[in-house]
Amino acid sequence: MLAALCVVLPVGTAPLALADPPAEPAVQPAGNPAPPPPGEGAVPSGPAGVLDTPDGWHIEVTGSNETQLPVAPLTTAISSREYWVAGTFTGKITGSGKTKLTGGTLEAGEQIGCGIIADEGQINPGLSLTPGIRIPFTGTDPSLGTGISLEGKVHLKPGTVTTVAIGKKSFKGTTARVTITGVRIKTDQCAGQSFIRSYATLTSSTDNTDDIITYLGVTKSV
Secondary structure (H helix, E strand, O other): OOOOOOOOOOOOOOOOOOOOOOOOOOOOOOOOOOOOOOOOOEEOOOOOEEEEOOOOEEEEEEEEEEEEEEEOOOOOOOOOEEEEEEEEEEEEEEEOOOOOEEEEEEEEEEEEEEEEEEEEEEEEEEEEEEEEEOOOOOOOOEEEEEEEEEEEEEEEEEEEEEEEEEEEEEEOOOEEEEEEEEEEEEEOOEOOOEEEEEEEEEEEEEOOOEEEEEEEOOOEEO
16 A cells, blocks of 8 residues: 655745844934023123214114023133123114215124133142151161142232124124124133123224224123
């Protein structure tokens, strides 16, 4: 008797499915810190700087939307002062002067005052030797003591004002504007309280004259 043996072979095999590894989160490139929320560090603006020239022109420079926010200095030095600043400064010339205007310049920036300046320091090392002998003297137990000391000095000087010019615009005509946003400024070697205020200087020119007026913002103590 013949026995029939039937073997069934699969036509094809499905490949094994391997789970893909989870995608790594995208790395965000490092950049400048985001600006502070609106209103944080906001300061009031000062009165406009106004000048009526002998030629009959009316010159005016103003500030608005100003921000002065103290931030941690990138140097991490305790004698550094750093600020995040912003503002809009506008100059205009009106009137019916007798001379022909040729344009001018508008410069805007910040002034940082420091009450006490830390000048160069000085460190003087010292070494002392102290011999000793026990009583009664046996000839085998003399002693010698040593000591090391450091003496430091920091020279303090009267305060000073640092003027940081941020933007300067040359213009033709009768109006000019400088807008500052997200600018960091700093001063070093400040050992006392610091003060900051904005400024904007408008220069109106003719062929043979310059008329200059400066706007000063409200002083902020930090």
